Amino acid sequence: MTKIMRILVSIFFISLTAVSSIASATNYTLWVNGRGGGGVVGDYTSFSYWGPSSTDAGVNKKAVNWDGYNSISSQNGKVRDALDCFCTGSNWCYIATHSAGDLMMGYTLANYGGSTRMNKNATANAAGQCGNSDGTSQVGWNIKWVRAASGAGGGSELSDDGSWTTSEPLVKDLKTTTARAMYNHNDTHNVWFYMYAGAKGTVYSGILPGQDDEAVAYHSTGGVSGTAGGSYCNPSDWFCNDLTMGTAVNEGGTAKWGYHSVSFRDDNETYNHYANGNWQGIISVVRAAMVSNAT
Template sequence: MKTLFSAVLVAVTILVAPEASATNYTLWVHGRNGGNTQAGNYNDFSYWGPSSTAAGVNKKAVNWNGTQRVGGENYRLRDALDCFCTGANWCYLVGHSAGNLQIGYALSLHGGSTRYKKNASPNASGVCGNLDGTTQVGWNIKWVDIASGAGGGSELADHGDWAMSEPLVSDLVTTTSRAMYNHNTTRSLWFYMFAGAKGTAYSGILPGQDDEAVSYHSTGGVSGSSGGSYCNPGDLFCGGTLNTGTAACSDGRAKWSYHSVSLRDTGEAYNHYANGNWAGIIGPVRSDVVTYAK
């Protein structure tokens, strides 16, 4: 009987296909740039800094033409999500500036769609082949970290301070960014917001605290159809205080659903820019990812 049982067990083992091993990835989605990153090359970290720098488990750079409109370039992110965040694989997402719009747009408008499970082996265009022909709904994502997010737009776009010949700038107008998709629809994924406050005199048209490019109303994930003036505690020249966590601002304005402020730059230490070395507000986000994206 033991011999018969062993033979049956061997036969069953042969017939059952082994499960694909699960791998975690960290996807970095950049913001506005000169369109000089290599789209489809997941190893090009030139927007951020040296590629040798630790930045989460199996880090991948999701490159897109950062001068073009979000909707036209969003397929680049969806290709990456299909590649690395389907089947048995899971992802951590990190966005900077307009990368916040790219992530929010993909999740809100496409996060409930049917996706083919992919093999995590991209071709030169950044597209992966089907794993086994089966599908799933949406992507496997653990959480999202956002460095100085432009999900709420920037008044620099409102006032034409950026090159208006760039199609992306029209998306960054505050009312446009906020109406682009339902920011409350995150597929129940948490967006952890890191808000910088090292502004300069020339960023005076930005309301409240800012990091030279985006104000707290956007970087803090504050809801509404337009921006507002929000600052650090004790600032008497603002409309309200940006509170940390999920708490509403001091004037009662709520954050979007599943948005939480992880860092409010009370020391005014972080500006908007990576400066080719993971600098500015990207620094504390990278540290957070190194700690938690395993």
């Protein structure tokens, strides 16, 4: 074989390797639960928190289950395991969260988004951990974006007030001042959080300032910055400042956290907080967005 032929053959095999690498790249949709849990921890096919597992909810959907009871810091390893499994190497992730799942993802990215991660093979054991793929590593995870249904990154006054069982470690984390001081909410390592804010409140949610979905108020579900919750509403409500769409500064001058943008504001007060075992409430709006955009 001539030298030129050897070079051409080498180029051919390099090209095949590159094509094979591209072909093996996979996108996944990860769903991170909130308070109460329900899915089997470590089982990425267990969607009982959300609804029927047969429901379309984005490409290659996986349930990232944590117990929804203990503290964010103590349960965070479960989420990092899932991100390592499906969002490293050539694989990329779309992420949906609900309620305290938003607090969990924000904490994860702020504290570990710049850490070194081993590339994994996307094949999980019973504990939800995957094996190393090829011995290589990377910094952070491959995340396209996060969509947060009723995000509780700013906490909830139901925790402040004691309306939720205060013996739960997670409820202590969900106090508004605690949640807002837990990590740097502006530090997402350049991952966008798209916020979906429900507004179908009820009588007892008068504890919550401004518009709410029975559990979390607009100041949190809209990604509004600050050390404590404020009162934010739909434009039709004259008695408190408007939660603005996108990244725009809210009426009254308070900004949203960096890399946070309001994608949906429940102007018709249609959606409450709860999945009801069937992908309902504000989760239904995020699920529809994942079906359309997580491909």
